[in-house]
Amino acid sequence: MAIAALATRASRGLVVGVDHSQVMIRQARRRNRLAIRAGRVRLVHTPVESLSISDGPFNAALAVNTVGMWPDPTARLREFARLLRPGGRIALVSQPRCPGATAATSAAAAHELAGQLTEAGFERLRTEMLNLDPPAACVIGHVAPADNAELADHPTARS
Ligand SMILES: C[S@@+](CC[C@H](N)C(=O)[O-])C[C@H]1O[C@@H](n2cnc3c(N)ncnc32)[C@H](O)[C@@H]1O
Incomplete structure (x- = not known):
């Protein structure tokens, strides 16, 4: 879907x-x-662990209720950082399915995903919560832009 x-x-x-x-x-x-x-x-x-650099590059990646099943998620996310173009985005979604899950469970899932993205080198993280029961957490991260794009955004950085 x-x-x-x-x-x-x-x-x-x-x-x-x-x-x-x-x-x-x-x-x-x-x-x-x-x-x-x-x-x-x-x-x-x-399997996601078999994706190779030749499968990319991609502008963006989305994983819904999946990262928790990957072997060594942080290592996989590091590979995604290489599969994505400079400045590319990744969005990781988690709606906890365990019995008794609450908004706090979703917040904890978002916190864990954000930690994994940070460890994998993604930056400018942002979390959005979709108001379901329990909420679906979406954590978005970015690959660092190419050096020349950064300079174009911040021309004074050149000096
Ligand atoms: C809970 S389902 C979520 C499916 C869908 N994204 C959704 O939200 O309805 C998790 C999916 O991840 C896939 N999956 C789990 N581990 C995987 C891996 N290592 N490589 C590729 N797919 C994997 C499963 O086959 C399954 O389709």
Whole structure:
């Protein structure tokens, strides 16, 4: 569903979906068949730990209720920092599904994701909470911009 939403919003470029579950890939293929046929969506059946630099670069990445299942999430996020272009963005979403989860559980999940992103080298972090029950936490981080982009944004930094 997220792939379909992203493909609708992206007026150009490619949306790539990754999952190691054949079932999820099959469902996503069914839901996104027109966009796949039009060359706007590509689905990759692979574990996230097998993505390599040749799969990128990407402008942005989104992971919904998934990071907690990755082996060594911080190492994976470091790889995403390399897969993304300079200045690229990543958004990690978590809506805790454990019984009795509350807004405090979501806040704790956001805190953990923010720590992992910081450790992986992402910067300019921001957290948004979607008011569900329990809330869905979305933590957004950025890869450092290329040096010349930074200079263009802050011309006085040149001296
Ligand atoms: C809880 S589901 C969330 C699915 C979807 N994003 C959603 O919010 O409905 C977690 C998904 O992560 C996938 N997943 C878990 N570990 C993975 C890994 N190491 N590599 C690729 N996909 C993985 C699972 O196959 C599953 O489809």
